[in-house]
Amino acid sequence: MPTPSSCPGFPPEPPRPVSLSPLFLALLAVLVMLGSARAQPAPASGGLLLRGLEASRPVEAPLLATDIGVDVSGPTARAVVTQAFRNTTDAWVEGTYVYPLPEDAAVDAMTLVVGDRVILANIRERAAAKRVYEAAKAAGHAAALTEQERPNVFTNTVANIGPGETVLVRITYQQAIPVSGAIRALRLPLVVAPRYHPAPPAVGFAAIGTGADRVPDRARISPPVLDPSRSAPLNPVAVTVRLEAGFAIGAVRSATHPIRVEETGPQGRRITLAEGVVPADRDFELTWEPAPSRTPGLGLFREEVGGRTYLLATLNPPEAEAAASARPARDVTFVIDNSGSMAGASMRQAKAGLLAGLARLSLRDRFNVIRFDDTWDALFPEPAAATPEALRAAESFVAALEARGGTEMLAPLRAALADAHPEETRRVRQVVFLTDGAVGDEERIFAAIHEQLGRSRLFMVGIGAAPNGHLMRHAAEIGRGSFTEIRNLDQVGERTRALYAKLEAPAATDLAAVFTAGDAEVTPNPLPDLYRGEPMVLTARLAQAAGTVTVSGRLDGKRWSRTLPLAEAVAGKGIAKVWARARISETETARITGRLSPEAADARILGLALEHGLTTRLTSLVAVDATPRRPAGTPLAAADLPLNLPAGWDFAKVFGDGPRDRTAGPPRDRTAGPPRERHAGPAPILAAARSLDLPRTGAGVLPQFWLGLALAMLGQVLRRLAARRPRCAR
Template sequence: MGSSIRSLIGALLLALAGAGAACADGFIIPEPLPGVPRPPNLTVKYHHVDVEVRNGVATTHVDQVFLNEFHRDLEGTYLFPLPGDAAVSDFTLWVDGKPLTGRVLAKEEARRLYESYLRRKVDPALLEYVDRDLFRARVFPIPAKGERRIALQYSQVVPFDAGVYAYRYPLDTERFSARPLQEVAVRVRLDSPKPLKAIYSPSHEIDVQRQGEQRATVSYEQKQVRPDKDFQLYFTVSEADFGLNLLTHVPPAMEKGGRPDKDGFFLLLLAPKTGLAESRRLPKDITFVFDTSGSMSGPKIEQAKKALNFALDNLNPGDRFALLTFSGDVERFRPEMVPATPEAVAAARKFVEERQARGGTNINDALLEGLKLQRPRPGIPAMLVFLTDGLPTVGITEVKQILANVVKARVGETRLFVFGVGDDVHTHLLDRVSGDYGGTSEYVRPDEDLEVKVSSFYTKIATPVLANLELDFGGADAYDVYPKRLPDLFAGSQLLVLGRYRHRGRFTVTLRGAVGGDTRRFTYPADFAGEDSGTTFVPRLWATRKVGFLLDELRLHGENKELVDEITRLGMEYGIVTPYTSSLVEEETRPGAREAVQDLAAALPQGGSFGGHGGAAPAASGPAAVSAARQVRAAKEAARADGGYQSVRHVEGKTFRLSDGVWTDTAYRPEMPRRAVSFASDDYFALLAKEPKLARYFALGERVIVVWQGEALVVAP
């Protein structure tokens, strides 16, 4: 499970630092051999996890295969640090199908075992587990060039608070493996007596398949990977039509010289009832505006036709639609919006199939004609879906004038959703058109399938259930809330809202929204609580969204020193890599990492810390501009706070960057008092015994600088 015990645990500590508080997956530490004091670590071939959560109790079954690539048989100690936030029972372990005898060590005994490994110069990541009980078992023999399959099962009560369940499974120790795992798969089956609402992972991109209101299957799968963080899953339950729940976090008091910040952070989860009655679902008015200019010829026009036909076939009863295509001129399917009857849909499909790609790109007239077709109905969401693959070349081509014309032509609360196809699109124009009017921009790169992108998007917006959303946080005094403008809520979707709050306590959160022609009001008791070590990801997720919003302001509206200063501060404090904090990735080796930052820099005024553009204006079109637009949107809508950079770690409210082999706290300043601490020395362990919270930071490696209680602790061998 790694190339050496040092790399085994060194890799683990990187993952743990990014994941915050964690329990650990099982791993094997090879015992010394005569003449071989440090045998090579084992490789993990695969890691499968099946979880069943029923009535708040999770039964977790783990299946791993370990490979000994050494030329001699090995004996190993299998360690499984038990979850620290839940009671564990019925712990069972099998090796190659046979039950294995082991025992559970209490925290103090486990601490002594970890310390003995560290004194043998095993890497410090084991410090991550010093506050947990430990299951230990002897595994022998592990045959040379052979395998051992280990399976285990345990049950635990899933932590539950205020309607939110929080399940965590540790994947991060698999970074101990010398080679990437062939496959990692996690499947969680949820079975709840109450209706499930939001299902959310802050750590991994998950697939959620719902089976009615009370059951769902959550899955994550990846191949050829070294997992670097725990798998976290939150799910909420509620009988209400719209479930609303909060996760909160208040940072601990900061040390001297730090930036005092007593205000809290919150993540609000909002999701509609899965089986919301048809009578509560809203019809919609939707206009499709599709580019048929000459540059759309070939596969693009065929994919666009298939995507448009998919949308037409999936219109709901009660919907109205309009359809127009454009090149140099604009052509309407019908003079006005029409009900989505089978006959109208069939005629629209015929209209679509007859379109051919030819001519220039008259974006101005296409947008204005599409907006003219909107005839708002009270309480009914109105949308315009606009697709183009080019820059404006016919008619009015000045971006400022097009935007001004859209302002005048827009009717009511029409949302504009935009698809930019390829790299030759004006990202500033498309993002302003969508962002200013409650929609989003989606960019389809040349190597991506347009039909899949558009069809997936339409599925998400097909059935609105609550429009014109507003939130009131009562006495919590919320501020810096993102997104700034709340989108409509659709069947099968969920909304994540991040923000800050000044006052702690129990307050009432009020949700308002339009259902049909009526404005409805929903109230929810909410606990804006204090510090919670299980939600340390919330501040960084909030900061990621805010940075995304600020970068978008710079990209679309020009240089602003105050915004740059705030981006820089947030980036350094929370470990968010931007062109203004590029020093965070000086030692980054992940492929494409620096290139992504450079693309974003090319789209910003002055290029951030990468310098200017040689006198040229920031990129608004081309590959770098499209890459930048996608990065900014990803930040603005971030559901996970992991930036994916190997040289930046966020641990328990602190950010560390790797520089010259040292993990350095970004709060460190050279003029601070310093205290040298020799790694794995008596002083080192005495300090950890006195200040247990330091273990999270020391787990980063043998060379660490951390600011603690007004001084810099400098750990080195």
């Protein structure tokens, strides 16, 4: 079977071939072994079966393995995600897999490999791509469809996988590398966390304003989820990162997974997972920083595409450290999510992060604490002075929190942003929001922030193994704050210190970038405020790379500026796609906040997507094999492939602990903590809807898996030994 690295028909990007890891090839051998093994008796309950009107009888879902290869080149990364779908049955099947990607991923290519055939995908308007796929499926052709459900949630649907067959789907994307201080970070989401959806009108209440369902696509982002108490993890993942930083590299770390780091030069590293393959149950995070005294203060990169110049600039504004006595008094509202998805480790992380914030308050500050599940409570009727007594009451309030219920985020968000004294400009107003963001109605949240922000600044703190990065980053952007992730208790101290230092230090404001060539299309526009340790990052499209760009702003009441000659920009990769993806995101924000009409926004997004070949809300990638494969009249079964529950989540807290179709009611009242008013929200609707498939591994699968993996690895060793022997002349 050809692989994407060896097929001449694949697109030339990335610049060098990206090979599949040996462990991933071993996983494919295991999938083939499981497919050829005699079927085990079906479990009495909890097995995931394929659905579909054409299916004559239920059969088991396909198996899945994933290989991710990432090439980091200075400020950008090019990633290749290869998904192997293995049909272990004697039926023809269609598999659907919902999977995450970074929220800023510019997805621009997809390839389908079936046997020795390699099929390249085309970008089309979403409805047209769907029609092409459905026609190919009905005619028996092998086909694959990649669709965006959210900027960080995608769906791959693969039709006509033959009995005992393995097909590969390879997705590629480009993204920018986030920078905070001296630290660069790469985050690879590996699991879509179950989302809470506000109840649709048919089951309890009319959505605010229109009476329409605020999450009309809830079924598309609610795939079946494994109960870890009943099933072993599925969907193993291998990760390889080839890092060329562009500067001498110091420490390379991962707070989420044990890693192996190989030095490939002063500026290069090769990073793999120490365990080889891992379950897709938590996001992978990799950070690196320059060697001591090698921190670059400026990065200016350019790429020429289609006769135009695309520029990416990273600049660290001068820092100003205000004395404690000079810092303005603050009103800080902490909002903590105690819904069911926060149970366990996430709740402990959120509590620790909030308590760290309380400890930084001074007597000049005022504060409040709001907690929410599908109801919400405020500790005080209005912000209170940060006296020792008030802080002790807050600590007791936080200690008594338990995770339960749904995630009704809108009402507590509005309560936190409500400003009773907008004229009080001498006090800085800040909202710190701690949550995993596991909701499906993101656009409603964004619109509320835009409508009610006023003089407040919103700082989002993502909690747990798989926070909703799209919600967090976009909310912080609209809220003119910043986004921080806390993935385990070990990170709480370091990351909360950095966060609360931002809240206390002056921000760089009134930022602007002026090009001597006046036709520059700059994003973001306008440039956001910057907080301590944050660089200014912008992309731009120019007719030519000539002249200069002058960046200016105000910091601690003083003006500053810096002029950069564009001729000094060095060659970069993928900058055009990074610019286009950022421009699309900016246009979506303009649509949500009403600055652009839906029609105008859609026209701009569609034009950008088709010009740059990107998957968006309005465009999809579709690949169809020209040769029919499934015999006419042969039934086709369909299945949604299951996801693992994110690591640290409590299945019963999210989905309920009764029958599988049970919907949990509102959480019981708590009596701990100071007296407070309760604010009721609508009855929760669980993220996986009312009917939930709970897949279980068949009897004997795990021993077969480990035996197969051992044999596959032994085969790799023997192959390498044989390759070293001199060949005999004939």
